[in-house]
Amino acid sequence: MADIRNNFIGIKSPNPFWLASAPPTDKAYNVIRAFQAGWGGVVWKTLGEEGPPVVNVNGPRYGAIWGADRRLLGLNNIELITDRQLQVNLQEMKQVKKQFPDRAIIASIMVPCEEQAWKAILPLVEETEVDGIELNFGCPHGMSERGMGAAVGQVPEYIEMVVRWCKQYSRMPVITKLTPNITDIRKPARAAHAGGTDAVSLINTISSITAVNLDTFSPEPSIDGRGSHGGYCGPAVKPIALNMVAEIARDPETRGLPISGIGGVTTWRDAAEFLVLGAGNVQVCTAAMTYGFKIVQEMIEGLKSWMDEKGHATLDDVIGRATPNVTDWQYLNLNYVTKAHINQDLCIKCGRCHIACEDTSHQAITNIVDGLRHFEVIEEECVGCNLCVNVCPVEGCIDMVPLAAGQLDKRTEKVVQPTYANWTQHPNNPMHKPAPVQVPEPAE
Ligand SMILES: Cc1cc2nc3c(=O)[nH]c(=O)nc-3n(C[C@H](O)[C@H](O)[C@H](O)COP(=O)(O)O)c2cc1C
Numbered sequence: 328m329a330d331i332r333n334n335f336i337g338i339k340s341p342n343p344f345w346l347a348s349a350p351p352t353d354k355a356y357n358v359i360r361a362f363q364a365g366w367g368g369v370v371w372k373t374l375g376e377e378g379p380p381v382v383n384v385n386g387p388r389y390g391a392i393w394g395a396d397r398r399l400l401g402l403n404n405i406e407l408i409t410d411r412q413l414q415v416n417l418q419e420m421k422q423v424k425k426q427f428p429d430r431a432i433i434a435s436i437m438v439p440c441e442e443q444a445w446k447a448i449l450p451l452v453e454e455t456e457v458d459g460i461e462l463n464f465g466c467p468h469g470m471s472e473r474g475m476g477a478a479v480g481q482v483p484e485y486i487e488m489v490v491r492w493c494k495q496y497s498r499m500p501v502i503t504k505l506t507p508n509i510t511d512i513r514k515p516a517r518a519a520h521a522g523g524t525d526a527v528s529l530i531n532t533i534s535s536i537t538a539v540n541l542d543t544f545s546p547e548p549s550i551d552g553r554g555s556h557g558g559y560c561g562p563a564v565k566p567i568a569l570n571m572v573a574e575i576a577r578d579p580e581t582r583g584l585p586i587s588g589i590g591g592v593t594t595w596r597d598a599a600e601f602l603v604l605g606a607g608n609v610q611v612c613t614a615a616m617t618y619g620f621k622i623v624q625e626m627i628e629g630l631k632s633w634m635d636e637k638g639h640a641t642l643d644d645v646i647g648r649a650t651p652n653v654t655d656w657q658y659l660n661l662n663y664v665t666k667a668h669i670n671q672d673l674c675i676k677c678g679r680c681h682i683a684c685e686d687t688s689h690q691a692i693t694n695i696v697d698g699l700r701h702f703e704v705i706e707e708e709c710v711g712c713n714l715c716v717n718v719c720p721v722e723g724c725i726d727m728v729p730l731a732a733g734q735l736d737k738r739t740e741k742v743v744q745p746t747y748a749n750w751t752q753h754p755n756n757p758m759h760k761p762a763p764v765q766v767p768e769p770a771e
Pocket residue numbers: 347348349350372373402404406407408409435463465466504530531532559560561562564589590591592610611612613614
């Protein structure tokens with residue numbers, strides 16, 4: 328069976344599934360239950376400075392988006408960092424680490440952007456003998472208004488400075504957690520790298536308002552008639568997180584920098600997607616909050632089964648395998664031509680593909696043929712966009728079929744070429760380069 332033991336920047340855990348810093352990791356009681364269920368590691372709920380703990384709201388702190396089956400797709404929260412005493416958290420971290428020496432425990436920290444504040448907390452954390460620290464530069468609400476969290480994560484110079492302090496005043500491995508609330512994720516990643524971080528983790532939550540109550544006109548979650556933006560997470564944010572992970576993994580300035588992938592991981596498949604795009608492990612929050620700690624068991628078994636089926640012996644065989652296949656639009660092969668094909672045996676004749684293509688795409692699907700409802704692709708019109716595949720309610724009913732080299736594309740009346748040709752070479756491109764460019768090396 329596949330070996331999924333994880334070594335992330337020297338921190339070992341029996342599997343690559345860590346719980347992200349959040350309510351599931353807020354106290355020893357939770358973390359012990361999580362480890363008993365099988366989680367490989369946890370990033371403890373973010374610690375703040377010594378002194379009076381932060382104060383949370385006493386009303387609802389979550390908003391949500393659901394699918395038609397009421398499955399939770401996106402979760403939004405206005406919770407702050409831990410509201411427990413620093414010393415209580417530190418004692419519990421030390422105790423749990425002793426009890427579970429084979430699991431990873433990372434201390435997440437958020438203190439003011441002042442050298443003295445970091446210098447003061449680092450030795451206290453180091454004394455607990457946990458495996459490393461994660462710098463929370465991500466929280467988009469509450470703490471950012473106090474000059475912490477995303478307020479630091481949005482300024483690359485601050486990130487670099489704080490990472491340097493942490494490397495200077497501590498021997499612990501440093502993971503820098505990035506905020507997605509920024510235009511170009513490569514900039515904070517580069518800054519963390521320049522400061523000497525051992526790894527980055529991403530994403531933290533996305534600033535959001537999930538809903539507004541149309542009777543009271545209050546954003547949700549409503550605290551006495553008023554709402555505030557919160558942090559969005561869960562399955563809905565996975566595409567954003569995957570892209571950001573890939574951007575950092577393929578950036579020449581940060582290539583090779585270890586990444587802990589976070590954002591919407593709910594199944595083994597989500598985790599595998601983060602790994603192949605370059606993450607060295609994954610962190611999970613919403614899925615555990617929705618389904619409980621035992622969900623990790625399906626993740627572990629699913630990942631192992633997939634690796635066995637594909638002949639991948641260890642995580643090193645899969646990490647980063649898809650990264651070389653992420654490219655810029657201008658390098659996509661314009662000689663790759665596909666056509667939609669409808670499997671008549673599976674079609675339930677609902678007509679959704681027809682109306683989507685007819686009204687908003689290329690009028691390439693019939694609805695009535697010889698007086699009967701019949702849905703078939705008109706190859707002469709189909710541009711291969713795959714909108715119909717995405718709106719069809721029957722999985723696998725519509726396929727996109729590539730035309731082989733030498734076949735005629737009935738829409739353009741051109742023969743499909745066997746060569747790779749991209750926009751940089753296209754005659755319509757005023758900047759086109761006649762010499763063929765190097766084809767990006769695909770992953771095996
Ligand atoms: C209620 C809640 C509280 C959170 N608190 C923290 C926190 O204290 N520190 C932190 O770094 N991230 C915090 N997060 C963000 C998560 O660690 C994680 O980055 C985010 O939820 C995305 O992962 P997910 O889609 O698996 O939930 C919190 C998330 C939630 C839902």
